[in-house]
Amino acid sequence: MAEVITNEVYGKNYHATSAGINVFGKCPMQYDALAALQRAGYDVTKIHHVSRRLTYDMVKAADIVIAVNCRYASALHAAYPDCAGKITCFANDIDIPYDGDTVGYDRCFYELCEGIESILCPGGFRG
Numbered sequence: 001m002a003e004v005i006t007n008e009v010y011g012k013n014y015h016a017t018s019a020g021i022n023v024f025g026k027c028p029m030q031y032d033a034l035a036a037l038q039r040a041g042y043d044v045t046k047i048h049h050v051s052r053r054l055t056y057d058m059v060k061a062a063d064i065v066i067a068v069n070c071r072y073a074s075a076l077h078a079a080y081p082d083c084a085g086k087i088t089c090f091a092n093d094i095d096i097p098y099d100g101d102t103v104g105y106d107r108c109f110y111e112l113c114e115g116i117e118s119i120l121c122p123g124g125f126r127g
Contacts, residue, residue: 002112014120020053021053026052027050029049032102033108037109039106064119067087067088068094068112069093069094092115094115
């Protein structure tokens with residue numbers, strides 16, 4: 001969801017890609033995540049996200065790497081110590097909900113929106 005939100009809201013100034021540290025195989029975005037985006041007004045027919053595992057090359061090429069929580073950021077610092085300066089996390093940890101947790105996915109959506117805006121546009125400007 002973070003990739004979609006960032007590219008839709010801030011796409012004039014930023015380009016985001018999403019990857020995970022606990023990804024095994026390439027899977028489409030979870031139904032509940034798509035449904036949360038749709039409830040928020042996004043056109044989900046345009047979303048063709050496929051999960052992928054974060055790699056050293058991706059971290060090295062990125063300007064900034066934003067982890068959803070501090071635990072993940074710590075794991076990334078340990079895995080990629082030479083890139084630690086570009087790895088950060090949201091001010092408030094974001095819990096990733098489980099399948100079927102509609103309320104959790106909606107909460108996650110809004111927490112991602114707030115977290116992304118606080119990092120990319122701390123003054124509140126939307127690109």
